Amino acid sequence: MTWEDLKKVELNQSFDIRDLRDCCRAVYGAIAWPGKREGCAVVVAMSHSFSHGESEVCLIAEYESFSVRDIVRQSCGLDVKYGPKQWIGNREYGPAQRFINEMNDNLTKRKQKTFSLSEPFELLEMKPLYPYILDEIRRLRNEDRRRLFLPDDSKIRNYLSEIEADEIADLELGAYPAAEALAFGTIEILRQEKYLREQGPYRSPYDNDVLRRGFKKR
Numbered sequence: 001m002t003w004e005d006l007k008k009v010e011l012n013q014s015f016d017i018r019d020l021r022d023c024c025r026a027v028y029g030a031i032a033w034p035g036k037r038e039g040c041a042v043v044v045a046m047s048h049s050f051s052h053g054e055s056e057v058c059l060i061a062e063y064e065s066f067s068v069r070d071i072v073r074q075s076c077g078l079d080v081k082y083g084p085k086q087w088i089g090n091r092e093y094g095p096a097q098r099f100i101n102e103m104n105d106n107l108t109k110r111k112q113k114t115f116s117l118s119e120p121f122e123l124l125e126m127k128p129l130y131p132y133i134l135d136e137i138r139r140l141r142n143e144d145r146r147r148l149f150l151p152d153d154s155k156i157r158n159y160l161s162e163i164e165a166d167e168i169a170d171l172e173l174g175a176y177p178a179a180e181a182l183a184f185g186t187i188e189i190l191r192q193e194k195y196l197r198e199q200g201p202y203r204s205p206y207d208n209d210v211l212r213r214g215f216k217k218r
Contacts, residue, residue, distance in 0.1 A: 003047045007058045007149045017083060024048065025055060026196045027082050030185030031075055031089035031117065033096055035174015038064040040181040041075040042156075043082050046189050046196065055193055057140070057186050058149040062156060064178060072099040076107075076115050085196075088184045089117040090124055120184040121191060130171040133183035134163065140186065148186055156182050 001019040020027065024045040033039045043061035061082065063074045075087065091097065104114040126132055137160065140148035150157050156178045163176065173180065189196070 003049060003056070006045060006060065007056075009060070009151070011059070011151050011153050012061045014081065020045070020082065026189060027060075027084045028185050028189045029075060029078060029082070029084040029087040030120075030181045030188070031071060031087065031096075032177035032180035032184065033068060033071070033090060033093045033174070034066045035177055037175070037177055038066050039068065039071045040064045040178040041071055041078060042178075042181045042185050043078055043084060044182070044185040044189060046193070054147060055190065056147050056149065057189060059151060059154055059156070059182065062154060062178065062181075064155065068095045069099045072096060072103060072115075076103060079115060087115070087117050088120050088188045089181075091117045091119055120188050123184060123187065124173075128169055128171070129173060129180075130168050130175070133180065133187070134160075134168055136187055137179070137183055
């Protein structure tokens with residue numbers, strides 16, 4: 001599988017970790033918790049190759065739900081499926097942290113890899129948030145110099161198209177969690193682009209035979 005192949009696949013496809021590793025520089029996950037709309041977990045991948053001297057990013061998975069517990073569980077499943085280097089999201093969201101702690105207690109008892117979140121750099125403190133994240137997404141999806149690719153079956157494409165320009169400044173965290181999750185994952189993976197290049201090839205924290213033997217502990 002090549003990077004160009006990955007940009008064209010439907011969402012939530014299963015891949016051999018070795019194939020994903022060979023065509024990606026890195027894979028990140030990101031979560032935005034429910035608000036006025038369903039919360040969302042996404043997985044994004046970054047290319048080895050460069051477009052206009054810069055890496056590209058594509059969305060490879062997304063999941064939405066109003067249930068915080070379901071988002072935590074599904075994110076753990078996506079963690080096994082794609083092996084992201086890290087997950088980005090708001091660690092201070094109380095209900096989610098409670099569910100993550102409960103899940104990690106069970107994972108620890110089974111000697112399996114636990115789940116954790118890293119804060120998106122400076123984004124959660126930014127007010128207003130939406131003028132920045134939507135402008136970044138729009139810039140990265142500019143047809144003349146596109147660096148962010150969304151599959152045709154992504155619901156996030158629909159959310160982005162329905163946001164009116166005159167409401168952006170008034171949107172608060174939780175207005176469009178799917179757009180927030182995409183921004184958290186994409187902005188963070190590109191912010192760490194130089195570091196990820198220096199780290200060498202992408203490696204999943206899981207063995208290829210994870211479905212038979214469970215998680216591999218870090």
